[in-house]
Amino acid sequence: EVDNNNTPKDEIHELLQTLEQQTNWDGRPLVKYDGFWLTVLSFRSILSTQKYFKAKDSDVILTSFPKSGTTWLKALTFSIVNRNVYTIDQNPLLTCNPHTLVPSLEHHLYSLQENPNLQHIPSPRIFSTHMPLSILHDSIRDPECKIIYICRSPLDVFISSRHFWLENKIGKDAVPLELDEAFDRFCQGIHSSGPFWDHMLGYWNAHLKNPEKVLFLKYEDLKQDITFYIKKIAEFMGYPFTEEEEKQGLIDEIAKLCSFENLKNLEVNKNGDIRGVLKNSSFFRKGKVGDWTNYLTPDMAERIKKIMESKFGGCGLIF
């Protein structure tokens, strides 16, 4: 038996009925699960990931709050681990969007199939997820797999996310909230994958507890010194650059290949799409730090600052 959305009336369907509900600013229905607001659309695949995904020791899991630099991190990690497989001018990034090369667990693999067979993917497997650590936890706790989290100023995340969803018109039938109201909801933590502070804190605390397993990156830092971070990411993943490679300028080549300007202007990223749902171009908007100043008032920024002070106070996480 199925409901109006053509989804089976099973235990997940039953569970959904019991959860607190809200609406994302763009009209997508949300449910609160384990303290986080998740879209109803991805709820089933999130639970499948949680139930079936088992990381291997050699896996690298890229984790992020949406719009924090996931695409960039995918391009960087893919080029770092495959640098001896493809020359730069034959790198698949030149013809494929980073999201097709590094699949998302809940938005790609576990949304196509309930329990996909991922065994045939050669090591190191790189996957991404926007799932909060507490929801992902069981599948990645025991293996020696590496987790890389990237985060970004919530002000830029909010603006980036707003453009992204308006551009992709996901909540087609809904009238999106005005900026002020959407921002208010964001500050209350009611937004897809929110509250942002709990998402960041989960991974931050895991990084403090086990820095060998969890690397914590900030978009702003990568923008400032990409060479340093390419080296750091490579070392963390267990693929350090040799002196010879450094001398050959390989780090600079990877930085250039993965740069915003280069990726944005590739044919595949200008015109392609992801399964007919998301435009590749929407993943490359401005790529700047501080674009929020063009949209939000100083009072709004102050509100976020206060939220961060109260949530992050003293834990060392600052923007």
Ligand code: A3P
């Ligand atoms: P803006 O909307 O501020 O431009 P995600 O990849 O997590 O969806 O995040 C998307 C944000 O990262 C967008 O921010 C996008 O432009 C930016 N971005 C994408 N690729 C990038 C790259 N190679 N370098 C820097 N920023 C990039």
